[in-house]
Amino acid sequence: MTDDLASILSPERLQAGGTGPLYVKLRRTLEEAVRTGTLAHGDALPPERDIAEFAAVSRVTVRKAIDELVADGLLVRRHGSGTFVAKPVSKVEQRLSQLTSFTEDMARRGMSSRSEWLHKGIHTPSPDEMMILGLGTDIKVSRLSRLRIADDQPLAIEHASVSGEFLPDPSAVANSLYAELERLGVRPVRAVQRISATNMKEADAQLLGVPVGQAGLSIERISYLGSGRAVEFTRSLYRGDAYDFVAELTIGAT
Amino acid sequence: MTDDLASILSPERLQAGGTGPLYVKLRRTLEEAVRTGTLAHGDALPPERDIAEFAAVSRVTVRKAIDELVADGLLVRRHGSGTFVAKPVSKVEQRLSQLTSFTEDMARRGMSSRSEWLHKGIHTPSPDEMMILGLGTDIKVSRLSRLRIADDQPLAIEHASVSGEFLPDPSAVANSLYAELERLGVRPVRAVQRISATNMKEADAQLLGVPVGQAGLSIERISYLGSGRAVEFTRSLYRGDAYDFVAELTIGAT
DNA sequence: AAATACCAATTGTCCAGACAAAAATTAACT
């Protein structure tokens, strides 16, 4: 096994392996080793120093090649332990045009799901919150942040803001924000979502256990009452490699 | 101006600037310089060697800090020329749950739009295409690839596959695939889209003029006839920093 | 005036080595 890898990493093979800078050749070689199964998911790579020696390049060059593969999510580094081939993450689909909760979604897919609260509190509204929720200066806003976890894997970070009029006590929310609102007689019937892609910043990446810069799905949702009044404003950041959204479209009048 | 920057980059300031490795401090310092306007959009950074000298660190350390900011899209490198503060890109929204063409979309937003064809051809269908379009082994598939450009900025890459039964001659498509299909009496009435986020690979990033690894919105769409037969299968990759999707949801029966 | 050749500035790649920090392993001790 390691013998295979050593032969693949030989300087001759590397030199033959296409064009471009050394670290690109090395990167491609490692990519191929993973793709062909020479390196299986979960396997440890040889230490950087060994790779450098095998391939007759400097450790800096090895690190640069590995850096890019880590950024791509193909490899995972563990300080003091080693570098490993990442386990692929199965994707999850979410059906759009239907307003369902994360918990319902996961249950329908037969996945266990739970949340960890990161924060619950009452605050003076930010300008964004005032605009979106239509708040005056004298009304506070309840903020709830949590980490969404499916099958023991962090999947999303969610920040919700609700007008204090609708939810005066955020600490009363046990598990489901919607359930608590329902209990208080607040029932949103419509929502608008904005979906975009963004590279993860350090803080979010750390919470979700993915490399900085990995693609994430950013979703902003505003829920409305039947009257048209905005109730809730939620910003979520999903792991791009683990979540899909599915939307069904119909021909619209131009 | 450069004086300001030099003082910010002084070793003392850098040392005082929080915790962590040198290159993180330097990265944060540069980030702040852009945020506060000390470095305006389009400005050139001092040469790496100068920064290294100012800050009393090695050039490798400077490069690592800049590398991360380039990966974030905050800075842009130009080989042989310098490193510059990237211009922010205004976002575009797309309304979901309505089947419109790219051209219509852009026109509605008052943006000029055009396409560059990358490829038009007839091929033996891939397994994916056979599955999705329901093709037999004896039927060819027309493939059309193009670069979508809005206001002279590449915005998306689009690969379309259409069964040869519906579109036997892809070279006949002038501008709008839908228009050509309409002319041939083929009118899809329904479509399903899958939206996900992914980090851009080298080839795509180059076409779109963004750094490798930047977040992109990947959209796969399958269009159906009224009969339920699949007509077209399109994979698009949008610049994540320049495109938003908006969806309107309603409460669904649980 | 235009094309060409040259040169300087700047980023890109690469090296060999050093020490720090974290994790895993081994040894020592209770």
Added chain:
DNA sequence: AGTTAATTTTTGTCTGGACAATTGGTATTT
């Protein structure tokens, strides 16, 4: 057996330097 301490292994950070590749401007030539 179990716990603690020391050691080794491995990745993380950083230095100083070298040469290549690209760009942009300058001088030269036509």
